[in-house]
Amino acid sequence: NAVGPAGFDVAIPRVARSRLVLTLPDDAPSVEVPSARGAVRVEKDPPRLSADLGPADRLTVRWHEGAASGTVGPAVDVEQLVWLKVQPGSVVIAAKFKLRVVEGQIQQMQLAADPRLRLLPLPGDDPPTVQIGPESGQSRLIAFRWPRPVSDQATLDATFLLSGATGVGNFHLPRIELLDARPIKRWMAVSVNPALDREEPREPRLEAVAISDFLKAWGAADAKPHAA
Numbered sequence: 001n002a003v004g005p006a007g008f009d010v011a012i013p014r015v016a017r018s019r020l021v022l023t024l025p026d027d028a029p030s031v032e033v034p035s036a037r038g039a040v041r042v043e044k045d046p047p048r049l050s051a052d053l054g055p056a057d058r059l060t061v062r063w064h065e066g067a068a069s070g071t072v073g074p075a076v077d078v079e080q081l082v083w084l085k086v087q088p089g090s091v092v093i094a095a096k097f098k099l100r101v102v103e104g105q106i107q108q109m110q111l112a113a114d115p116r117l118r119l120l121p122l123p124g125d126d127p128p129t130v131q132i133g134p135e136s137g138q139s140r141l142i143a144f145r146w147p148r149p150v151s152d153q154a155t156l157d158a159t160f161l162l163s164g165a166t167g168v169g170n171f172h173l174p175r176i177e178l179l180d181a182r183p184i185k186r187w188m189a190v191s192v193n194p195a196l197d198r199e200e201p202r203e204p205r206l207e208a209v210a211i212s213d214f215l216k217a218w219g220a221a222d223a224k225p226h227a228a
Helices: 211-218
Strands: 004-011 018-023 040-044 047-054 058-065 075-087 090-103 106-113 117-119 129-136 139-150 153-162 176-178 182-192
Touching (some): 018 058, 075 176, 090 106, 090 176, 106 153, 182 211
Parallel strands (some): 075 182
Antiparallel strands (some): 004 058, 075 090, 090 153, 106 139, 106 176
């Protein structure tokens, strides 16, 4: 078999301290759990993987088919920054993925996104090419391919328009998740047009971030968010 990515992505009930335990065969390839909110550990005797999922509402598991035992693909860390911008009549979501290749090199990354998200043209003079896959369940895969392999650092900027959103009513952030990368930071900021009234969410699982810290991580911006 040719070496290639495989795995599954399913919705799961949200539990405060959910945990995944996988029993692995002796010749198992490297397995990743991108949706884990906490530590992922691999034990050798007996061979098994355990992952602290936390309050995740999706379970994503990836491995490489045809890979020999002990073979490890590129190791990539990612800081995921999302900026939700609510306007009268529309909702725009700007996403910034700061990639750091720890081992190996990459030329393509896949993003799992809510099918309602419409990707706008990528910025820059030589942006990655985009291939949008068919809708599968509650997500759609979007592949970004750089013109040349990346072996150190790269930043992927992507902006989405949420179809059908008017900026009025309760709002739940649609799924935006970079696959095959280890999330080391997941920050979100929110901006609401002054013409709209807003109510701060009462979400105990979210930790407030100083707006100045978010902007420092984000980089150049023409405005400040209301919360992060």
